[in-house]
Amino acid sequence: xxxxxxxxxxxxxxxxxxxxxxxxxxxxxxxxxxxxxxxxxxxxxxxxxxxxxxxxxxxxxxxxxxxxxxxxxxxxxxxxxxxxxxxxxxxxxxxxxxxxxxxxxxxxxxxxxxxxxxxxxxxxxxxxxxxxxxxxxxxxxxxxxxxxxxxxxxxxxxxxxxxxxxxxxxxxxxxxxxxxxxxxxxxxxxxxxxxxxxxxxxxxxxxxxxxxxxxxxxxxxxxxxxxxxxxxxxxxxxxxxxxxxxxxxxxxxxxxxxxxxxxxxxxxxxxxxxxxxxxxxxxxxxxxxxxxxxxxxxxxxxxxxxxxxxxxxxxxxxxxxxxxxxxxxxxxxxxxxxxxxxxxxxxxxxxxxxxxxxxxxxxxxxxxxxxxxxxxxxxxxxxxxxxxxxxxxxxxxxxxxxxxxxxxxxxxxxxxxxxxxxxxxxxxxxxxxxxxxxxxxxxxxxxxxxxxxxxxxxxxxxxxxxxxxxxxxxxxxxxxxxxxxxxxxxxxxxxxxxx
Amino acid sequence: xxxxxxxxxxxxxxxxxxxxxxxxxxxxxxxxxxxxxxxxxxxxxxxxxxxxxxxxxxxxxxxxxxxxxxxxxxxxxxxxxxxxxxxxxxxxxxxxxxxxxxxxxxxxxxxxxxxxxxxxxxxxxxxxxxxxxxxxxxxxxxxxxxxxxxxxxxxxxxxxxxxxxxxxxxx
Numbered sequence: 285x286x287x288x289x290x291x292x293x294x295x296x297x298x299x300x301x302x303x304x305x306x307x308x309x310x311x312x313x314x315x316x317x318x319x320x321x322x323x324x325x326x327x328x329x330x331x332x333x334x335x336x337x338x339x340x341x342x343x344x345x346x347x348x349x350x351x352x353x354x355x356x357x358x359x360x361x362x363x364x365x366x367x368x369x370x371x372x373x374x375x376x377x378x379x380x381x382x383x384x385x386x387x388x389x390x391x392x393x394x395x396x397x398x399x400x401x402x403x404x405x406x407x408x409x410x411x412x413x414x415x416x417x418x419x420x421x422x423x424x425x426x427x428x429x430x431x432x433x434x435x436x437x438x439x440x441x442x443x444x445x446x447x448x449x450x451x452x453x454x455x456x457x458x459x460x461x462x463x464x465x466x467x468x469x470x471x472x473x474x475x476x477x478x479x480x481x482x483x484x485x486x487x488x489x490x491x492x493x494x495x496x497x498x499x500x501x502x503x504x505x506x507x508x509x510x511x512x513x514x515x516x517x518x519x520x521x522x523x524x525x526x527x528x529x530x531x532x533x534x535x536x537x538x539x540x541x542x543x544x545x546x547x548x549x550x551x552x553x554x555x556x557x558x559x560x561x562x563x564x565x566x567x568x569x570x571x572x573x574x575x576x577x578x579x580x581x582x583x584x585x586x587x588x589x590x591x592x593x594x595x596x597x598x599x600x601x602x603x604x605x606x607x608x609x610x611x612x613x614x615x616x617x618x619x620x621x622x623x624x625x626x627x628x629x630x631x632x633x634x635x636x637x638x639x640x641x642x643x644x645x646x647x648x649x650x651x652x653x654x655x656x657x658x659x660x661x662x663x664x665x666x667x668x669x670x671x672x673x674x675x676x677x678x679x680x681x682x683x684x685x686x687x688x689x690x691x692x693x694x695x696x697x698x699x700x701x702x703x704x705x706x707x708x709x710x711x712x713x714x715x716x717x718x719x720x721x722x723x724x725x726x727x728x729x730x731x732x733x734x735x736x737x738x739x740x741x742x743x744x745x746x747x748x749x750x751x752x753x754x755x756x757x758x759x760x761x762x763x764x765x766x767x768x769x770x771x772x773x774x775x776x777x778x779x780x781x782x783x
Numbered sequence: 784x785x786x787x788x789x790x791x792x793x794x795x796x797x798x799x800x801x802x803x804x805x806x807x808x809x810x811x812x813x814x815x816x817x818x819x820x821x822x823x824x825x826x827x828x829x830x831x832x833x834x835x836x837x838x839x840x841x842x843x844x845x846x847x848x849x850x851x852x853x854x855x856x857x858x859x860x861x862x863x864x865x866x867x868x869x870x871x872x873x874x875x876x877x878x879x880x881x882x883x884x885x886x887x888x889x890x891x892x893x894x895x896x897x898x899x900x901x902x903x904x905x906x907x908x909x910x911x912x913x914x915x916x917x918x919x920x921x922x923x924x925x926x927x928x929x930x931x932x933x934x935x936x937x938x939x940x941x942x943x944x945x946x947x948x949x950x951x952x953x954x
Contacts, residue, residue, distance in 0.1 A: 387876030390917035425823065425860055426916065428929075463816070464823055466858035467914070483818030485857040501815060544878035544919035551920050585877065618877045618919075632880055642857070 297549075301568055303530065304554045305538050306354075306391070306514035310398030315433050318440040321401040327446050329520035330405050333412055334454045342413040343369055346516070348524035350536030355381055355472070355509030356584065356613040357689070358535070358602040364506055367496035369414040371504035376416035378407050379500060379507040381477055382423035382430070385469040386585030387636065389616035391540040392510035394552055396423065396430035399514065400437035404460055406508075406516035408447060411458040414506055419460040422477050426467065434462050469586075469640035472614075473688045474499075474507050476642070487644045488688035509614070511540055531557030535601035545582075545618035548573050555600070562596040565619060576621040580704070584613025586633045586640075587693030589700025590626060609700040611693065625722035626705040627712050631659040633697035637690060648691030651682035655698060664725040667713035672702060721782045724767045731758050731771075734779035741771035741780065794833040803828050804836070808843045818844055822855060831862045859914075867902040867909035869947045871895070874924040876915030884923035888912065890937045891925075894944065907948050 293299050304310075313320035321327070333342050347362025368376060380403060384392040395403065407419040423431055438460050441447040449457045463481050470476045471486040478500045480486035499505025515537060519527045528536045535557040541564065544550050548570030555564060561581055565571065572578050580590040589610035591598075598604050602612050620629065638652040658675050661667050679695030686692045702709060711717045718726040731741070737755040742748075749765040752758030760771070772780040807824045811817035821844070825836050832855050834848075841851040855861045873879075873888040888910075892898055895908050902909035918924055921933025925943070932943055 384917070385914070387880075387915035388878050388919055390915070390919060393917040426914070463819070465860075466819065466823065467860035468858050469914070480819065481816050483816035483820075483854070485854055487857075542919060544922060545881045550878075550922075582877065616877065618881060620881060624881060629881075632877070 297567055297570065298551070298553075301559070301563060302554050303538050303556050305518050305527075305530075306395060306402075306511050306540050307398070307552060307554045308518065309402065310394050310552075313399065315398050315400055316436050318401060318437070318444060318446075321399070325517075325521060326401055327405055327441075329517035330408050330412075330446065331452065332520055333409050334452060334456055339369060339413045339415065342409060342520070345520060345524045346413070349519045349527040350524075350531075350534075351512065351515055351519060351527065352535065352602065353509060354511035354515070354539065354614070356587065356611060358612060361508060361512055364496065364508070365410060365413050367494070368416075368504050368506040371497045373504045375418075375501075375503045376414055377500045377503055377505040378410045378414065378416050378419040379478070379481070379505055380407055380419065380421040380513060381472060381474070381507055381509045382421055382427075383465045383472045383477060384424060384427075384510070384614060385472045385640075386587075386614045386616045388544055388582075388585055388618050389542045389614045391542055391552055391615050393427050393430055394540075395510050395514050396427065397433055400430075400433045401441065402517060403434075403510055403513045404437055404441055404447065406513035407460060408451070408458045409516055409520065410506055410508070410513075412456055414504075416506075417457045417459065419458065420481055420500065421460060421462050422465060422471070422481055423462060424467070425464040431462060431464065438462065468642070469636070470642045470688070470690050473690060476688070477507065478505065485642070487642045488690075490687060511615070532599060532601045534603055539600070539612065539615060541583075541615045541617040543569050543617050543619070546572050546576065546621040546624070547619040557601045558599040560597050560599055561591060564600075564617065565596065569619065572619065572621050576623065578619065579622050579624060580620045580626065582610075582618040582620065582629070582697075583616065584611035584693075584696070585616045586636045587611055587689065587696055588613045588616075589696045590620070590629065590704060591700075592704040609696065609703055611696065623720055623722070625663075625718050625720035626701040626708045627659065627663055627718070628720075628722045630698045630701045631656070631663055634659055634694070637694040641690065641694070645685075645687040645691060647682050647685035648687070648694065651678060651686070651691070652694050654678060655682070655695065659698070662709065662712045663718070663723040665712075665716050665723075669710075669713050671713060672706075672709050676702060717783070727767070727782050728762055729760055729765060729767065729769070729772060729780055729782050731760060732779050732781055733757060734777050735775075736777055736779070738776070740776070741774050744770050744774045746770060794835045796829060796833070796835070800828050804839070808840065812843055818846070818851070818854060822851070822861060826861060830866045831864055834863075864900075864909075865902065865906075867906055869908050870926075870928055871908055871910050871944075872913040872916070872926045873899070873910070874914075874916050874922070874926070875912050876919065876922075878915075878919035879923040882922040884925075886937060887923055887925060887935055887940070890940055894940060908944075 343365045351361045352358040468486045471480045473488045476486040476488040495505045531537050538554050540554045553568050582590050595608050605612050634656045638656045641648045643649045658671050679699050682695050711719050721727050735757040742750040747764050749761045811821045821840050837851045841848040899910050899912045923935050925932045
């Protein structure tokens with residue numbers, strides 16, 4: 285008899301190398317049922333904090349754990365809590381940044397939808413630590429399920445006496461309100477987010493004063509990202525030492541990445557800091573589909589950069605990613621293969637940041653516009669060789685002079701692609717070619733001698749640009765061709781190429 | 784920041800809608816930072832933010848219409864234009880873009896005969912570009928009225944649009 289062995293999920297390559305702390309409950313418990321969260325040690329950390337610890341002890345544990353902001357900045361969470369705790373004020377606020385705006389990242393959504401109580405519990409712990417009785421979750425309106433599950437979670441926690449007045453009879457009061465964003469990327473910046481909760485245009489303001497001293501409604505405020513909060517309860521329960529034993533010297537714990545793009549296994553992966561990009565792409569992600577070659581991995585979204593193949597073996601942490609011209613960011617990780625044009629990718633991100641620039645400061649508002657114009661010219665075949673140096677200069681200017689993180693990091697996709705894929709820029713401006721065949725203005729379709737003269741392409745061409753007799757090689761009239769690609773999709777003999 | 788497009792469609796609101804908004808505004812008036820939820824509610828009720836409604840909200844919160852307009856035009860989810868019966872959203876997030884959502888959008892513009900951000904003349908479809916909808920594993924993604932269509936290819940579009948309106952399609 286033949287035995288049929290079925291591997292458990294944990295034994296598949298996708299899960300084997302993951303360490304799930306922030307995502308510990310996502311996909312395992314029913315997020316709409318508080319009892320299931322409690323059954324998985326939920327609210328134990330809050331009970332421990334309220335009944336056995338002093339606020340300063342809580343701050344000390346978070347500090348000792350080495351946890352850093354998972355929204356991208358990487359600021360030590362414990363320090364942030366300490367500053368807010370030290371700030372003088374009768375009213376203080378705890379905010380949660382759930383305005384996940386990086387196009388290509390969805391770890392916060394997954395935590396909010398899969399394990400909303402882990403965020404609420406951590407916010408209550410933060411409230412106890414800094415001396416606050418009120419929390420706000422600022423969540424994207426684009427995530428309706430997350431909003432609904434958060435609301436359910438808040439009302440269930442209140443019902444159980446885990447939020448609200450006199451929590452578990454300890455005298456500690458903490459309430460949480462859910463506020464919705466309305467689609468502005470810049471609201472992920474802390475001062476802009478707070479302005480938005482206050483009901484204003486979400487424009488950043490200069491710091492200092494820092495939110496720890498003057499944040500929401502001008503009161504001392506601590507603001508952390510969803511994933512950061514999701515790490516808090518395990519740190520309290522298992523201890524700072526346990527957490528800091530995971531990861532690298534300066535980056536402790538794990539990081540969730542949203543793996544997407546040209547990769548076999550897409551989805552959320554949570555890996556210990558220090559894991560190499562190669563492990564993520566090849567082992568967990570299963571490599572590039574269709575036998576294509578890896579070209580770059582993009583981290584940090586519109587604020588990050590493209591990492592080329594020669595840096596695949598770098599251990600991922602905040603410092604290492606910064607060193608190679610990218611950033612950790614919130615955790616978007618988009619894999620690109622040889623069919624992606626890096627100039628086009630830079631243009632894509634610039635379009636995004638230009639569109640999302642709030643308009644308050646000139647270097648960002650006008651700088652990104654001019655930068656985008658260069659990229660549009662280059663990708664449409666109008667670029668000059670001198671453009672590249674001029675762009676680099678403009679990039680540095682935007683980085684140095686913008687008010688907030690959006691502007692300061694907007695040039696990163698351009699700078700990193702120029703740094704690692706200079707040959708592609710050169711091909712665009714000098715040879716007027718797009719090596720990846722993406723930039724329409726720079727490529728043409730040709731019929732090779734594989735053509736058997738079946739006439740299928742000629743019949744399908746919407747502008748009658750293809751001519752040729754039956755059983756003879758056909759020809760494309762380049763002056764008529766609109767580069768729609770229908771012929772290439774139609775041909776059954778792979779005789780049409782673009783170059 | 785994207786260009787502000789003002790609608791030419793005259794504002795028609797029902798008494799029922801007005802009553803609903805009034806009740807909500809009374810609730811939100813005292814809430815710190817209540818202006819955003821007020822605009823969000825108004826858009827839920829009317830589908831967009833007509834200037835008449837903005838004016839009412841400005842009066843309620845005792846701020847100028849300019850301030851309300853400033854907020855309404857700052858956030859991309861607020862729209863000053865009425866929406867079509869069916870909202871077609873093309874995800875232009877990174878993962879979708881890398882997998883060809885730019886082409887999907889182009890084809891939809893062609894098929895519906897409108898640019899992104901516009902509503903078809905018959906009021907049946909409005910086409911919008913959207914940022915990441917958070918299901919990058921399904922890229923490229925289009926949502927219609929919140930229904931998600933993943934791993935799309937351009938040749939599937941006719942079939943999908945037909946689900947929402949069998950006739951009146953180009954091609």
